[in-house]
Amino acid sequence: MSVGFIYSENLIRELDKNVKIEGRSEMVFSLIKSYGLFENKNLKLINPVKSDDKHLKLFHSQEYIDYLKTCQIEYVESEDDFGIGYDCPYIEKIHDYVSTVAGASLTAAHLINQDMFKYVINWNGGWHHAKRDKASGFCYVNDVVLCIMKLRQKFSRILYIDLDQHHGDGVQEAFEFTNKVLTLSFHKYMPGFFPGTGSLEDIGKGIGKFYSVNVPLKTGIGDKNYVLMFSSIFSKIISVYKPETLVVQCGADSLTGDPIDISNPFNLTLEGYTKCIEMVIHTQLPTVFLGGGGYHLANSSRLWCHLTALIMAEKLKNDIPEHEMFLRYAPDYELCIEAGKVRDKNSLEYLDKTLNTILNNLNNIKID
């Protein structure tokens, strides 16, 4: 069965309006193309449909959507700015941007609902911080929540996995009162680090208690310890929750050397992500794969190109093929990246304690 791959020139143009990741979308697609994957019969390019307001309203408030339509640069930094202006700079025709970004992930969910693909990839999605009526952390629309809401029309147990260096706060907040969506987020948790939520004690509310799972990690975590945590928690969730479908946010800022917080980085390589995604694929469950953060543009492209091939069950050679953006992969022009020389501040004792708490909490999961 082929893999659905969300792609359009318009998507690239719109994503470029987000100054934090300007040029990233094109780089990712160029690299994937350079390996010939666009000509591979197992990858089916899908032109996404732009979202209408009705679909945006599956999560966002009418007031926020109306604001995005009328928002002009001179209004920003007022009292009632819906989050536009601070870490989400004003962008032109912001409502078009939001409808395009949301539409791409809604299209992915639609394809899964229609049983057209087992796996659908949208590397331009994964904007996990946006709130119901607020832009946050470079995220103007929460396409992840919208994607999950769309999947809810068909599926009654959805597992959301978030590999971004930041806590998936917007997604958790949207679903913390329900047991129909279990959110699992691996992220850095330390004083002053955005968004500041996602502690071990943060486990969901009301009927959703125990259905928000947070794995707070310290700086410097490498492949081995990360995969150890992922595999124990993921396999437990699969066995106790028995999700029907998965949404995986593959934010690339957990990679070594990501500049978002260069003095306190994570230290993952492609290998760590690969092991996690292999376990996801092994379940054979229908899955939407999304992007997310990732501020080292060449490394983000390396990761998502590598994962595209992995999901297609293809192997890529390590030497990056010559293409229009080849020079951006200097000095080694290779796909693989080396782990950095940073100390892993996650002691085995800390990881063990964290893991035990999470596994104990998961014993409370009940399915109807």
Ligand SMILES: [Zn+2]
């Ligand atoms: Zn992030």
